Amino acid sequence: MQPSDARILRGAAIPTAGVGVGAVLIGLLAAGAKGAFAAALAAVVVIAFFSISALAVAWASKISSQTMMLAALASYVVKILAVMVLVTTMDGVSAWDTTVFGWTVVGLALTWIAAEFRVAMQRGRPYIDEPENVLDRSP
Numbered sequence: 001m002q003p004s005d006a007r008i009l010r011g012a013a014i015p016t017a018g019v020g021v022g023a024v025l026i027g028l029l030a031a032g033a034k035g036a037f038a039a040a041l042a043a044v045v046v047i048a049f050f051s052i053s054a055l056a057v058a059w060a061s062k063i064s065s066q067t068m069m070l071a072a073l074a075s076y077v078v079k080i081l082a083v084m085v086l087v088t089t090m091d092g093v094s095a096w097d098t099t100v101f102g103w104t105v106v107g108l109a110l111t112w113i114a115a116e117f118r119v120a121m122q123r124g125r126p127y128i129d130e131p132e133n134v135l136d137r138s139p
Helices: 001-060 065-089 098-122
Strands: none
Touching: 001 065, 001 098, 065 098
């Protein structure tokens, strides 16, 4: 893993974990122990899914930029499908509050994406390195 990849992973995981702690407290106030458990479970799910995705993309970036893009798209599709299956199979579960779980997943996913975007924008280097003579059109 490149240092920049680790910085992005840390820069997204730490704020998401912080918001997850807040979600657990809100879940506790909103739905009691079942709400707190649901928010904690949602935090674990989101941080695990997004961390695995970031690690897969970092691994694929060592191979080529095309492989990295394929890994990013594939991990996105797998995350969406896995969360969809997880939420639909947990619809009737009475061990935790499914509404708190669903809203926490959405909130933490948006937090992760926003934090990852913020860190990526602070890097200050372009994503695409073009050859020096591309813009030079003189004969």
